[in-house]
Amino acid sequence: MKLRPKEPPSSELTPEKLYLRRREWLKQAGLFVGASAVWGGSLVALMNRGAADPPDVEVPVGPDPLAGRARAEPPADFDTDEPRTPFEKVTTHNNYYELGLRKTDPARHAGSLRTRPWTLEVGGELARPRRLDLDEVLGWFALEERVYRMRCVEAWSMVIPWLGFPLGALVKRLEPTSRARYVELTTLMDPEQLPGQRDDVLPWPYVEALRMDEAMHPLTLLAVGLYGRALPGQNGAPLRLVVPWKYGFKGVKSIVRLRLVEEWPRTTWNEAAPDEYGFYANVNPAVDHPRWSQASERRIGESGRRPTLPFIGYAEHVAGLYADLDLRRHF
Numbered sequence: 001m002k003l004r005p006k007e008p009p010s011s012e013l014t015p016e017k018l019y020l021r022r023r024e025w026l027k028q029a030g031l032f033v034g035a036s037a038v039w040g041g042s043l044v045a046l047m048n049r050g051a052a053d054p055p056d057v058e059v060p061v062g063p064d065p066l067a068g069r070a071r072a073e074p075p076a077d078f079d080t081d082e083p084r085t086p087f088e089k090v091t092t093h094n095n096y097y098e099l100g101l102r103k104t105d106p107a108r109h110a111g112s113l114r115t116r117p118w119t120l121e122v123g124g125e126l127a128r129p130r131r132l133d134l135d136e137v138l139g140w141f142a143l144e145e146r147v148y149r150m151r152c153v154e155a156w157s158m159v160i161p162w163l164g165f166p167l168g169a170l171v172k173r174l175e176p177t178s179r180a181r182y183v184e185l186t187t188l189m190d191p192e193q194l195p196g197q198r199d200d201v202l203p204w205p206y207v208e209a210l211r212m213d214e215a216m217h218p219l220t221l222l223a224v225g226l227y228g229r230a231l232p233g234q235n236g237a238p239l240r241l242v243v244p245w246k247y248g249f250k251g252v253k254s255i256v257r258l259r260l261v262e263e264w265p266r267t268t269w270n271e272a273a274p275d276e277y278g279f280y281a282n283v284n285p286a287v288d289h290p291r292w293s294q295a296s297e298r299r300i301g302e303s304g305r306r307p308t309l310p311f312i313g314y315a316e317h318v319a320g321l322y323a324d325l326d327l328r329r330h331f
């Protein structure tokens, strides 16, 4: 029998860990993988840091479903004056395994994703479980531009001007019950639109979750755009999570479901390889990935490496959330 942990696990819990079996598959996928875990008997290709800079991929720019939507000023103290990563890089160097495993695959294949109409199902511990049309939800909030650093667990980073609204504003509006302790967000499950879901590289659909206080933190954003217009498919259109102080894999894309839950929800990468991808996934230069250092990062578009800051520079805003935790164990 598989025991279901009640809380985010510490590194003391030894996960079942198996090693690379299907070398042929990996060669086909063009991935460098030093070791890999197995989920449900099938291969899990782990994220890797051997990613090259993207070659040229055309990003089509069509009509903008966000045109004319109300805008609001973001809180000034979240701002950064670090140079923004160019649009071409942000939209051609992606991780979206449902659209392919190489960095340029998502930009090439995003055309299969249909982002309107889009339904967001909200349920669990809230006043009125229901299905919402995304454009109705967008009518509730003015969109803010938030320029955030984003660091992938693979040790590269970008600076991205997102457009979105605080997740906390939506959660509040949905009237959580007193039992709500976590927010769980799920990606669209549709192999027609997301053909990567035909391969069981990960347990689909992709699920991520936050503790309620993390979800309510004003830095935590539901993004619907970047560089001033609607998200391209490869970046998680039409709705994706952005939690800037955490590794990028927490930022679940193309969200169709929000649930408020009492029990700790299982999340995709953590379930696939718990010793490599923690539930918290806070950016922490002091806790290395088992296969590479997290002490520094490569800013996409720049040469050389820069030291990685705790919480990638957002410590003053969020370190207090973890005052009671040993961040080496709860990574």
Ligand SMILES: Nc1nc2c(c(=O)[nH]1)N[C@H]1C(S)=C(S)[C@@H](COP(=O)(O)O)O[C@H]1N2
Pocket: 047, 090, 093, 094, 095, 096, 097, 098, 151, 152, 153, 187, 206, 234, 235, 236, 247, 248, 249, 250, 251, 252, 253, 254
């Ligand atoms: N559904 C889904 N969401 C996902 C991923 C994915 O493969 N599938 N990759 C994650 C990872 S590892 C990162 S680093 C970010 C990348 O976001 P970007 O491509 O917009 O930069 O998306 C995250 N969200």
Ligand SMILES: [Mo]
Pocket: 047, 095, 151, 152, 153, 154, 247, 248, 249
């Ligand atoms: Mo990532």
